[in-house]
Amino acid sequence: MSVELVAVGTVQGVEVHHPPVGGVVRDRNSLLRLEGADVAWRMPVDGAPPFAVSGRRLYVGFGEWLVCLDAKTGAEVWGEECAGLVAALHAHPGGVDALVGPRVLAFDPRGVAGPPVAMGRTGSTLLRVGAIRYVGADDGIWRLVPGERPALLYACASPTLYDRDGAFRALAVGPPGTVLVEDDGMPLVWPFADAEAHLIAPWGLAEWAVVPREGRGGLWVVDHRVQTRWKVPLPGRATALAVADTAVAVALDDRGPVLAVIHRDVAEPLLLAIDGADALHARGDHLFLTHAGSTMIFVVREA
16 A cells, blocks of 8 residues: 545645635635635634634634634624634534633523523633533643532643543643643543653544654654554654545655655655745645645645
């Protein structure tokens, strides 16, 4: 078996700075929807407003306003004032949760508000896994269970929250360094690879892709105990990392920019010389490589 890259096209004048969400991406000064390498619609925005997608509902926080748009057309469906800055959003089939100052607000798909949950502190990130909400704040990760008071899951700085196949995981910097926090009814904390010295991304249902930022250390895929499942050497220093289905893409500096695509069933990575890589992201089997004001889109295939 081998792995190959198939070019979808280049979107001129668009810089993709995060994985597309329901086909929607944020450019430098706009939100837009991509259909292949074509822009279906574009909306000017200021800064980097939070947004989330569920089905055809696109929710965007414009300052103190929460606006619901049709993700397919960009048309406005409804808007609600939240009496506070919308800091983060999490969309789901039942509507959207909004982190607004020290509160979490809930709206159904029609814009009808449910009872707010008082956090008592201001958060910056929000994730919902099942019925439980998780908030990343300056003092740690907070768990919000319906009918219970908010509880501190783990005291840390700068948590990154993940939904791993319906299970909550977080990478956080605590007193012992970078840790992996799991919540499966009882919190578990595992020492993990240093997030400042490594590029880290979720791989598969429960594993992680890890690449050192310095040197030619290669790519590791590890479990929650940082036990190596498989490893592939790389010819240069890693500058960006993204996971496309079961393949891993790494932007390298190997006496010039190179894109490496790695698959666990292929002995050698596929290497492609590129003009540069200001950002590298993936969604499904699609790769988005941004450089010099444009974004190249590839599909990763097993051949």
